[in-house]
Amino acid sequence: MVTPPLPAVRGRLTPKAPLSPLVWFKTGGPAEWLFEPADVEDLAGFLAALDPATPVYPLGLGSNLIVRDGGLPGVVVRLGKPLSYAKVGDDGTTLVCGGGTSGILVSSTARDAGIAGVEFLRSIPGTVGGFVRMNGGAYGREVADVLVDCTVVLRNGRIATLAAADLGYTYRHSALPEGAIVVAATFRGTPGDPAAIGAEMDRIAAEREASQPLRSRTGGSTFKNPAGHKAWALIDAAGCRGLTRGDAQVSEKHCNFLLNVGNATSAQIEALGEEVRDKVKAQSGVTLEWEIQRVGVEA
Structure with a gap:
């Protein structure tokens, strides 16, 4: 865990920063620290002075990402305006x-x-x-x-x-x-x-x-397309379209998308994804590989 004081910065450092508003699924725990650098030099100076053992994770728009419910230790870096x-x-x-x-x-x-x-x-x-x-x-x-x-x-x-x-x-x-x-x-x-x-x-x-559930709380494309296959077709053939776990759901519109249709936790979303992988493996023999990044610690 990070022990203050952290290196001085010109940007913004926020402790225990909520990450769920910043990711598309709207789930997950906080960052121990969120750093929004003022510019490249601010980021470089911060990382140079930061304890090398401190985890650092860059965050973009939070689309292809599951932040686990226990949050992210260390420093999350978000590049802003x-x-x-x-x-x-x-x-x-x-x-x-x-x-x-x-x-x-x-x-x-x-x-x-x-x-x-x-x-x-x-x-x-x-x-x-x-x-x-x-x-x-x-x-x-x-x-x-x-x-x-x-x-x-x-x-x-x-x-x-x-x-x-x-x-x-x-x-x-x-x-x-x-x-x-x-x-x-x-x-x-x-x-x-x-x-x-x-x-x-x-x-x-x-x-x-027309083809993707863009107006839903989703993480985008969930699994990589295996060689010679389309992930969505394998998922559909395994009977997973519309599959749910709590408020986590496999999209009925495009079944390589997972959705938070209510108050799903990150754990439910990730577990649903693993269930899909198991069913596809059993049905087709193909092991799907996650495209969505899963980071942080479990609650």
């Missing part, structure tokens, strides 16, 4: 973005500048830091296809720039150093017509709205 920006590069086809920037802002900035190729980021419910780490993707494209490089603050406070080739990208995975926090990234697109780019973004948004 100072690190939420998207700027067009000097060459006119790159976008320089802060680690706290939403996929919607990245893709909208690209559209307005006539940069094609990053429309799919419109559909990723997270921030640059999260989808760079996870190689987020949708509609046939992924971050590995468009990332030039990223800037990270390592756990020891050192700032480093890593090329996309250094990240060892595979499906929904990167070899980003343990404890590294992505504070900026550069994406490359191609010249395009803003109207055509906007139309593609609208198509993606409409398709998501």
Whole structure:
């Protein structure tokens, strides 16, 4: 556990900060400390001075995340407005973005500048830091296809720039150093017509709205697609559509989504996910792998 005093900061440090309002499921316990840095240098200085044994966890929009009911020990780092920006590069086809920037802002900035190729980021419910780490993707494209490089603050406070080739990208995975926090990234697109780019973004948004329970308390896509399979189809075939545990439910609209339909606990949501994995394994022989991150301690 963290023992005050913590290193001095220019941003905001909050003890015993509730995390449930910050995650999409609206469940889970508090952070021992929540740190919202003023800028990259504030974060770097804090991590350099922080006891190396103190756990540090970066938090984006809280979409693909279950925070367990006992909360998170150590320090949760949330990149706010100072690190939420998207700027067009000097060459006119790159976008320089802060680690706290939403996929919607990245893709909208690209559209307005006539940069094609990053429309799919419109559909990723997270921030640059999260989808760079996870190689987020949708509609046939992924971050590995468009990332030039990223800037990270390592756990020891050192700032480093890593090329996309250094990240060892595979499906929904990167070899980003343990404890590294992505504070900026550069994406490359191609010249395009803003109207055509906007139309593609609208198509993606409409398709998501039609097929996914976007207006529910959910964590997004729950399990990775196994090689040669679609996770939702395996879950459906195992009879899990609409399955419940307390107020946790497998979505009837898209059964690779778990929902909090009332006052579910994180424990109920996670247990429901494990029940789905067991049923799919028994029915198909396929072991589903969690895509949603599960962090913290049980109550």
